[in-house]
Amino acid sequence: MELNTSWLGLDLKNPIVPSASPLSRSLDSARQLEDAGAAAIIMYSLFEEAVRAEEEGMVRFLHHQDHGHAEADDFLPDFQDFSGELDRYLEQVADLKAALGIPVIASLNGVSASGWLEHAKEVREAGADALELNTYYVAGDIWEEGSLVEKRYVSVLKALQNQIDIPINMKLSPWFSSVGHVVKTLEKTGTAGVSLFNRFYQPDINVEQLRLQHTLHPSRSSDSLLAMHWTALLHGRVECSLGATGGIHSAEDVLKLLLAGTDVIHLCTALLQRGAGLITQILDDIAAWMEEHGFETIDDFRGRLSQINVQDPSEFERLNYIRVLDTYSFKPGVWV
Numbered sequence: 001m002e003l004n005t006s007w008l009g010l011d012l013k014n015p016i017v018p019s020a021s022p023l024s025r026s027l028d029s030a031r032q033l034e035d036a037g038a039a040a041i042i043m044y045s046l047f048e049e050a051v052r053a054e055e056e057g058m059v060r061f062l063h064h065q066d067h068g069h070a071e072a073d074d075f076l077p078d079f080q081d082f083s084g085e086l087d088r089y090l091e092q093v094a095d096l097k098a099a100l101g102i103p104v105i106a107s108l109n110g111v112s113a114s115g116w117l118e119h120a121k122e123v124r125e126a127g128a129d130a131l132e133l134n135t136y137y138v139a140g141d142i143w144e145e146g147s148l149v150e151k152r153y154v155s156v157l158k159a160l161q162n163q164i165d166i167p168i169n170m171k172l173s174p175w176f177s178s179v180g181h182v183v184k185t186l187e188k189t190g191t192a193g194v195s196l197f198n199r200f201y202q203p204d205i206n207v208e209q210l211r212l213q214h215t216l217h218p219s220r221s222s223d224s225l226l227a228m229h230w231t232a233l234l235h236g237r238v239e240c241s242l243g244a245t246g247g248i249h250s251a252e253d254v255l256k257l258l259l260a261g262t263d264v265i266h267l268c269t270a271l272l273q274r275g276a277g278l279i280t281q282i283l284d285d286i287a288a289w290m291e292e293h294g295f296e297t298i299d300d301f302r303g304r305l306s307q308i309n310v311q312d313p314s315e316f317e318r319l320n321y322i323r324v325l326d327t328y329s330f331k332p333g334v335w336v
């Protein structure tokens with residue numbers, strides 16, 4: 001079976017690409033992912049807040065030195081020894097590149113098209129094959145128009161493009177009034193691909209202690225239907241690469257996404273919960289399924305159940321809603 005695929009202009013041996021997670025913080029776990037069959041790896045994110053905090057700290061430190069506190073200076077670290085989040089990130093890009101044979105995609109996470117993006121150049125120089133931009137933006141200002149939220153994505157992409165010449169992948173929110181139009185706009189601006197979708201975490205409330213709490217609820221397979229739906233709507237209508245993230249836990253989930261038309265599948269929670277061996281198992285299961293259904297390559301079936309290829313395209317729109325509601329039956333013993 002030929003499982004190879006193309007994504008962001010990169011030729012990959014298969015469509016399984018672990019998404020940004022703590023697994024790329026250690027060379028050992030990254031090697032395990034590669035050995036299990038991962039075709040590329042997306043690194044954990046470098047956050048805008050971390051870069052800014054570091055720059056502000058550096059400015060204060062240099063200012064302090066300029067004003068000559070001779071005795072105190074003896075106790076301060078030498079400027080060259082200052083190794084913050086950015087330096088650690090750049091080192092990790094270089095170390096992963098040296099340790100792995102698969103493409104390494106760096107990840108930047110931020111919302112403003114400002115100075116912090118200049119560091120993308122250093123990420124590229126450290127060896128990243130491509131860069132993912134996670135614009136995790138919560139549009140909490142009720143006076144900010146939707147079009148301005150969309151423009152934010154475009155301007156961050158443009159600012160990044162001014163810095164680097166490697167492919168850029170935009171990890172998107174599902175909360176746009178027209179997801180397809182946003183993807184088309186980003187494609188025109190020059191994104192090489194989009195990832196559908198960033199998982200937004202809602203703050204929780206602790207009713208006993210009357211305070212907010214921050215809980216990481218793991219994703220489930222049914223969550224992947226969101227990416228599946230939008231992949232199916234976009235397949236064949238956009239030129240840029242499509243990646244799916246969120247709730248993909250099994251070979252069946254992966255196959256659904258491929259049938260909907262994605263180019264790559266990103267796993268995160270499933271790998272954190274079950275280990276790297278899951279990739280090998282999923283690849284084996286996909287190959288077995290392909291053999292059973294008479295497919296030799298991924299392209300033989302990719303997008304076969306996308307909206308442009310199904311008999312009744314309205315099944316991806318209101319008709320699905322109506323049919324789903326029709327399937328409901330009352331629970332025996334509760335209402336009847």
Ligand SMILES: Cc1cc2nc3c(=O)[nH]c(=O)nc-3n(C[C@H](O)[C@H](O)[C@H](O)COP(=O)(O)O)c2cc1C
Pocket residue numbers: 019020021022043044045046107109134171197198199219220245246247248266267268269270
């Ligand atoms: C512990 C943890 C850390 C994550 N770190 C990042 C990150 O640094 N950058 C990012 O873009 N996404 C990050 N994500 C999001 C994942 O890459 C992924 O898009 C999301 O969890 C949905 O996929 P899943 O259902 O397979 O977990 C993280 C997720 C988890 C659970």
